[in-house]
Amino acid sequence: MAVAVTNGAKTTMAKKGTLTLKKAAPAPAKRDFGSIFKKNDAPAKKAAPAKKDFGSIFKKNDAPAKKAAPAKKAGSMFKKAAPAKKAAPAKKAAPSVGRGTAAERQLWLPNTNPPEWLDGSMIGDRGFDPLGLGKPVEYYLFELDELEQNNAVNKSANVFASLTPDQASVSEDSLQPYNEVFDIQRFRECELIHGRWAMLGVMGAIVAELNTGVSWVDAGKVELEGSQYLGYGLPFDLTTLVIIEVIIMGYVEASRNSELDLEKRCYPGGAFDPLNLAEDADRAVQLKTAEIKHARLAMIAFLGFTFQAGFTGTTSPVENLSFLN
Numbered sequence: 001m002a003v004a005v006t007n008g009a010k011t012t013m014a015k016k017g018t019l020t021l022k023k024a025a026p027a028p029a030k031r032d033f034g035s036i037f038k039k040n041d042a043p044a045k046k047a048a049p050a051k052k053d054f055g056s057i058f059k060k061n062d063a064p065a066k067k068a069a070p071a072k073k074a075g076s077m078f079k080k081a082a083p084a085k086k087a088a089p090a091k092k093a094a095p096s097v098g099r100g101t102a103a104e105r106q107l108w109l110p111n112t113n114p115p116e117w118l119d120g121s122m123i124g125d126r127g128f129d130p131l132g133l134g135k136p137v138e139y140y141l142f143e144l145d146e147l148e149q150n151n152a153v154n155k156s157a158n159v160f161a162s163l164t165p166d167q168a169s170v171s172e173d174s175l176q177p178y179n180e181v182f183d184i185q186r187f188r189e190c191e192l193i194h195g196r197w198a199m200l201g202v203m204g205a206i207v208a209e210l211n212t213g214v215s216w217v218d219a220g221k222v223e224l225e226g227s228q229y230l231g232y233g234l235p236f237d238l239t240t241l242v243i244i245e246v247i248i249m250g251y252v253e254a255s256r257n258s259e260l261d262l263e264k265r266c267y268p269g270g271a272f273d274p275l276n277l278a279e280d281a282d283r284a285v286q287l288k289t290a291e292i293k294h295a296r297l298a299m300i301a302f303l304g305f306t307f308q309a310g311f312t313g314t315t316s317p318v319e320n321l322s323f324l325n
Contacts, residue, residue, distance in 0.1 A: 020162045122188060123285065124292035134184040139163040170260050177257050185262055192266050195295020202298045205305060209318050216305070217315040 105120050107127045114120075114127025117135055129135075141161040146154035168183040178186045205216035214222055227234040227241050234241070259265050267288065269278060278284040309315040 020164070117184065122184075123288045124296075133182075134187060136184075137165055137180060137182050139165075168262065170262065170265065172258065172260070189266050192292070192295065195292065195299055198298035198302045199294060202301045202305070205302075205317060209316060215309075215316045215318075217309050 105127075107114060109127075112127070114125075115129050115132065115135065118125050118127050118129055120127075139162065140159045141163065143157040143160050145157045148154060165180045165183075168185040169179050170177040171179065180186070201216075208219065209215050212222075222228065223238055223241075227236050227238055236244070256265065256268075259268070267278070277287060305317050308317065308320055312320070314320065
């Protein structure tokens with residue numbers, strides 16, 4: 001929780017993080033132009049000449065000065081210096097899982113520099129963020145604007161502090177589990193969820209049309225006539241089917257939002273990995289990389305289905321793919 005006080009106003013932010021106060025610029029020193037032209041009232045006095053002591057010139061020293069003893073030669077001149085110890089070689093930092101070195105990293109556009117917040121530590125990170133959506137969030141606190149009604153121009157407020165939110169974490173709040181909605185970790189979770197739904201949607205649209213001859217756009221019309229799946233009738237009416245889907249999806253979403261581990265929110269494992277394919281770390285990285293690639297391709301494919309249905313003469317993706325035969 002950040003609390004700041006400026007100009008008598010108290011500002012409270014429901015954010016936890018590091019608050020950095022900005023130093024105010026020093027006010028310029030005022031020049032006294034009157035002192036430049038001001039004449040001194042009294043002229044400066046001349047310093048009196050120093051008196052000469054002629055007696056000290058002819059005065060002899062009573063005792064002759066002693067000769068300084070010769071410096072002793074240090075014995076260390078003939079000692080051999082001990083050989084310097086060689087510094088231990090620095091240990092190379094182990095690359096993150098699935099990251100590799102900078103030379104091995106693949107970027108979406110070769111010979112480009114990725115943003116600093118995309119360091120390759122995330123699965124499928126190819127340095128693509130042209131809008132800067134994954135940039136770490138920073139909030140600014142402003143002073144109060146001048147509100148003097150007699151002034152021709154009121155000065156705008158200056159930034160006096162910045163707030164950097166803490167590292168991403170989740171709570172049991174089902175409506176907003178993340179402490180920062182613009183954090184890159186939350187974007188990754190949303191990307192995986194949308195990508196998995198898109199993979200199911202693309203496969204479902206093509207397979208269902210191949211089996212029933214009904215395109216995905218007209219599937220809702222068929223359901224209004226009678227609930228069926230792949231041409232087989234279901235013993236439910238449409239209202240009952242919608243209620244069943246709402247209950248099942250509500251349970252799934254509630255279970256997902258009750259998970260506080262960031263890794264398990266994206267990759268729950270358990271029942272979703274019945275063959276234990278992710279037990280091996282290297283194989284798990286390969287599978288996660290393949291999943292994110294297919295998810296991104298599926299999202300683009302379903303976006304293509306949508307534009308094709310809205311701006312062409314047919315709503316069938318299968319018909320538009322017939323040129324491949």
